[in-house]
Amino acid sequence: MRSLRIKTYAAGSEKPKSAITIPLVVARLAGKLIPRAVAEDLARKGINVVEILDIIRKEGLEGTLMEIEKGGERTVVSVE
Numbered sequence: 901m902r903s904l905r906i907k908t909y910a911a912g913s914e915k916p917k918s919a920i921t922i923p924l925v926v927a928r929l930a931g932k933l934i935p936r937a938v939a940e941d942l943a944r945k946g947i948n949v950v951e952i953l954d955i956i957r958k959e960g961l962e963g964t965l966m967e968i969e970k971g972g973e974r975t976v977v978s979v980e
Contacts, residue, residue, distance in 0.1 A: 901925065902962070904953060905980050906942065911972030922949070924956060924979070945975055952977065 902924045907916040920938055934942075934949055942949060945968055952965065956979055964978045 903980055904949070904956065905976075905978045906947070906949070907976045907978075908941075909974045909976070911974075922953070924953065942975075945970065947975070947977060 904922045904924060905919065906922075907919045909915070910917045918938070920934065922933065926933065939949065947966075947968070955961070956965075962979045964976060966977045968975045968977075
């Protein structure tokens, strides 16, 4: 089953400090399933999870969609 993966890494770390996996089949419910703190953190980084899921479902994308580096932290959004 394909899933959206969002991982955040601390500066210089290869191990994610946080990770969230969302099955694509629940894309319409994603906004309600993501913990508020995670959604707010992602929004501060310019990531709208619901919008990304809609694009993935329509376009059938796979692999790394984006990497964001800010303040030493790195966030990776991918479809696996």
